[in-house]
Amino acid sequence: MMTTVLLVDDDSALREALTQTLEIAGYQVIQAGSFIVAKDYISMSFDGVVISDIRMPGKDGFHLLEYARKQDPDLPVILLTGEGDVPMAVRGMSGGAFGFLEKPCETETLKTTIDRAGRARDMVLENRRMKQQLRQGDAAARMLFGHSDKADALRNKVRVAAAAGTQVLVCGETGSGTAKVAEVIHLLARGARAPFEKRAAAGLSRETIRTAFTAAEGGTLFLDEIAGLSPDLQLWLLDHLEQDRTTCLIAGTYQDLSALVAEGRFHPDLVLRLDLMRVRIPSLKERPDDIPVLFRHYVAQAAEQANLSEPEITSEMTSRLMAQDWPGNARALMNEAMRFVMGVAESSPSADDGLNEQLARVEAALLREALQRHNGHASEAAKALKLPRKTFYDRLSRYDIRAEDYRRIESS
Structure with a gap:
């Protein structure tokens, strides 16, 4: 993504020259010749970086820094000066400047500072968007992250499934979050006060599945990987669903149930009963644009759990994450985020x-x-x-x- 730079300098010749340098380097530049002009661009929603000369007539760069800090303490402001004044640099840093550079500044040094500031700004704005999403909207908006069309389609499908009030089959690859989707459907359909029970279908006995239904009465029972249900319990479940009208059953699977029916490993009538409403979770490979959003969310969670500060996510790392197939989907990405927070993402422990x-x-x-x-x-x-x-x-x-x-x- 192209970083926007608000360039503030009263010297029009120097401002034009630096603008040309920055545009050649791939930045989008907004020019301002004074504090008065610059302040109109500065707000909580400004998605770029501010670079300001310090010595300007009227209100100088320090006034601009102070104004920017009041509008948004997380807005990166880089100060430029031709004086090489150490006390001035100290004042700028203590005032909250992101960087302090002496003119003339080497292009590579300037680019490095802008790129770091741009990444910091992107992370701040993305975190704000996610927190707003957590505060507003329904359970689908709060709990199912992603900006892609496929993420929007998933949230909409979940809402339809919840409104239908029928049995739901949630399909998704390993680690894609079938339990999370099931919980969202439950919250939309039944609310937080109704019971939500989760069980792994594999290894269930008739007694344990009865107990699960009893615990979920009036709410939702989620059976994870329904294909693991034994043949006799498949028949029992089919019969029970005919009688139980108080509990909503959501089944999760990463397997093709129709193929299992053809192989004689799953009861065809149970598939028909479960597949009244199907919700398919797209894999991360299908929606790479959502990977940075999800990764930042998982990094924030991991840092909070480990009581560590969030490390900087570089554009190079983001590109590497998006280029991977992620066969483990959200679970694998979550593990990668934890390793990243702990500082071992690039060289995870091996079996040796x-x-x-x-x-x-x-x-x-x-x-x-x-x-x-x-x-x-x-x-x-x-x-x-x-x-x-x-x-x-x-x-x-x-x-x-x-x-x-x-x-x-x-x-x-």
């Missing part, structure tokens, strides 16, 4: 790894997390981990970790 190798990965992850949390300040990170400074640096050297890579503010 011993305890020392696995402990080393965890130690490296904790070092990286501490540096990220303390903005690359090694002394603060060492103190947080209760390590002597020399020991901390020895550990960084052991894992080839550079503290400066975790500093979010450019000062040169």
Whole structure:
């Protein structure tokens, strides 16, 4: 996605020259010659990055930074100056500037800073959209994420299935989230107060399936992987569904039940009874545009569970995730998010790894997390981990970790 840059500089010649440089580099540039002009573009919804000269007549770059922070504390503002003034840089950083660069700035340095700021902005806006989605709308909108047409179609189909009030067959590949879809159908149809019971069909006995129906009375029973139901229980279930009008049954499967009927492994009448309303969950391979949204959601969940800060998701990583087929679907993506938060996504433990190798990965992850949390300040990170400074640096050297890579503010 092309990053938008709001470029603020009162020197029109320099502004035009820098605009040309940025446009050649692939950025969309909005020009503003003063604080008054620039402030009209700054808001909570601005989806870009602000780059402002500091020394301008009237209200300068610091005034613009202060205004931007009031409008949206998470809006990245990069300050430019030709003075090389260290106290000025300190003032900019303490005021919440994302970066501070000295003019003339090398193109690659500027691009690197803009790209980091753009990724940070994208993550903030996406997190806000997801939180708004969680607060608003029905259960389908709150719990089934994705911006693609296939995600919209899934939510709509789930709503239709809930409104129909019949038995539902939820089909999806392994790890696609059949239980989540079943829960959403239940919430839309019966509400949160009605019981929702989940059971794995494989291994159920007549007694346990009776108990499950009793527990779900007046609500919903979800039988996961219905193809695992034994032949005698298939007949029992078919008979029970004729009598039980109080419990909604939702069955989940990743197998083709029609093929199982042809093989004599599943009762044809039960398929007809279960398949009154079918909801098919598209695989991640079919909707790669949803992968970044889901991954960011899972990363936020994993970071909260592990009490760690969310690591930066680079555009390179997003491209790599979207290029994969994900045969394990949402479950595999969720596991990848947890590994990413723990700092082991690029080199997950193998079957040959011993305890020392696995402990080393965890130690490296904790070092990286501490540096990220303390903005690359090694002394603060060492103190947080209760390590002597020399020991901390020895550990960084052991894992080839550079503290400066975790500093979010450019000062040169």
